[in-house]
Amino acid sequence: MELAADPRLSVTTHPVVGGPTVGPSLNGRLGGLSDYPFTRLAALLADVAPRSNTTPLMLSIGEPQHEPPTLLAQALAAAPLADWGKYPPTIGTAPFRAAVHGWLCRRYGLPASFVDVDKGILPATGTREALFQVALLATPQRKDGRQPAVLIPNPFYAVYEGAAALAGAEPVFMPATRETGFLPDLDALAPELLARTALMYLCTPSNPQGAVADLAYLKKAITLARAYGFVLALDECYAEIWDKAPPPGGFEAALSLENDGAGQGTANLLVFNSLSKRSSAAGLRSGFIAGDPALIQPFTRLRSYALAGNALPALAAAAALWGDDVHVEENRRLYRQKIDAAEAALKGRYGFYRPAGGFFLWLEVGDGEAATRKLWGEAGVRVLPGAYFTRSEPDGSNAGRPFIRVAWCTTLKRWPAPVRR
Numbered sequence: 001m002e003l004a005a006d007p008r009l010s011v012t013t014h015p016v017v018g019g020p021t022v023g024p025s026l027n028g029r030l031g032g033l034s035d036y037p038f039t040r041l042a043a044l045l046a047d048v049a050p051r052s053n054t055t056p057l058m059l060s061i062g063e064p065q066h067e068p069p070t071l072l073a074q075a076l077a078a079a080p081l082a083d084w085g086k087y088p089p090t091i092g093t094a095p096f097r098a099a100v101h102g103w104l105c106r107r108y109g110l111p112a113s114f115v116d117v118d119k120g121i122l123p124a125t126g127t128r129e130a131l132f133q134v135a136l137l138a139t140p141q142r143k144d145g146r147q148p149a150v151l152i153p154n155p156f157y158a159v160y161e162g163a164a165a166l167a168g169a170e171p172v173f174m175p176a177t178r179e180t181g182f183l184p185d186l187d188a189l190a191p192e193l194l195a196r197t198a199l200m201y202l203c204t205p206s207n208p209q210g211a212v213a214d215l216a217y218l219k220k221a222i223t224l225a226r227a228y229g230f231v232l233a234l235d236e237c238y239a240e241i242w243d244k245a246p247p248p249g250g251f252e253a254a255l256s257l258e259n260d261g262a263g264q265g266t267a268n269l270l271v272f273n274s275l276s277k278r279s280s281a282a283g284l285r286s287g288f289i290a291g292d293p294a295l296i297q298p299f300t301r302l303r304s305y306a307l308a309g310n311a312l313p314a315l316a317a318a319a320a321l322w323g324d325d326v327h328v329e330e331n332r333r334l335y336r337q338k339i340d341a342a343e344a345a346l347k348g349r350y351g352f353y354r355p356a357g358g359f360f361l362w363l364e365v366g367d368g369e370a371a372t373r374k375l376w377g378e379a380g381v382r383v384l385p386g387a388y389f390t391r392s393e394p395d396g397s398n399a400g401r402p403f404i405r406v407a408w409c410t411t412l413k414r415w416p417a418p419v420r421r
């Protein structure tokens with residue numbers, strides 16, 4: 001047989017006209033996004049050399065620097081070698097779900113039946129990818145006959161905006177300024193907007209401001225989600241890093257609604273959490289999605305196409321960590337020490353306040369980009385300009401512009417001189 005005559009073996013060649021391309025619609029949406037905050041930071045500091053006689057101090061990334069608990073290493077070591085050879089199921093393992101369920105009940109005082117241990121909990125490789133996917137899950141083609149909206153606090157975690165835009169929704173930003181207690185004013189949302197809302201992201205404690213939504217606020221958000229038929233995605237990944245009192249959670253609010261006689265269980269609610277901050281285990285990439293079984297079911301379907309899942313030994317380690325609160329208390333103690341030190345140095349300056357939760361300082365320095373360049377050049381301290389977390393208003397103003405975000409993750413020994421009086 002002549003090879004070239006066999007159509008199965010013929011090769012069609014295309015002229016090479018440039019680099020690889022992606023689909024036009026994805027391309028258009030991707031192109032509409034701002035660069036990721038760390039990409040913008042690298043560009044801002046590209047021509048600034050950090051002071052040479054000091055080791056640079058990275059206070060830009062919210063990566064916990066406390067040692068992860070030994071429990072993590074022990075649990076990983078105890079996992080059977082054969083488990084590394086197995087594909088993990090999308091829904092994780094029963095012990096993993098039971099450990100998450102146990103923690104939720106303990107932490108938020110929930111009755112065992114409130115969150116369905118089998119149909120209401122999914123493992124996630126950290127909250128980040130799950131927070132991205134929820135926009136794909138929640139966004140229909142049209143809502144109320146119009147392009148769906150995804151409501152996002154402003155400032156915000158960049159993933160929310162990317163997820164909303166790539167899902168084909170319009171990201172709509174809700175100001176969360178000092179005047180609104182650093183949380184979006186839910187009463188300010190117009191009914192016409194709520195009617196086309198497919199998804200609302202809320203973060204409590206919030207990144208970057210460290211504001212905590214109280215129970216009444218969360219109840220209002222859930223009530224809106226039910227009244228207008230949208231998904232409420234509560235990003236609670238800082239829930240265990242708190243100063244004076246444990247922040248209430250979405251499930252606590254849903255339970256309280258139930259007790260008021262207005263409850264529908266976990267309807268419309270999805271809660272996202274992970275071990276990245278709670279157990280200083282960002283590298284484990286282990287989190288969960290929990291809530292409304294009617295949402296968890298399609299989420300499981302979505303994830304069975306889109307996700308590789310957590311390795312079985314990682315799920316076993318995660319189960320051990322969710323089962324233990326002692327290491328978390330120690331973690332909080334270390335963060336409080338740092339906030340104490342920051343307070344001693346910064347009280348009365350730069351609008352300093354003790355964040356109710358999380359480990360970020362949100363400091364008002366006048367011009368966030370200029371301060372970021374100065375801190376890097378003169379002190380070797382890397383922070384992020386507040387404007388990289390905020391979307392500008394149509395008039396060009398940007399509420400984050402006067403701020404910097406300082407990720408107070410470093411160990412106290414490396415406490416930076418520039419913030420000392």
Ligand SMILES: Cc1ncc(COP(=O)(O)O)c(C=O)c1O
Nearest residue numbers: 062126127128157207237274276
């Ligand atoms: C507000 C917020 N949500 C989600 C995440 C994602 O964290 P992870 O995927 O490690 O759970 C982060 C990480 O810094 C964050 O700041």
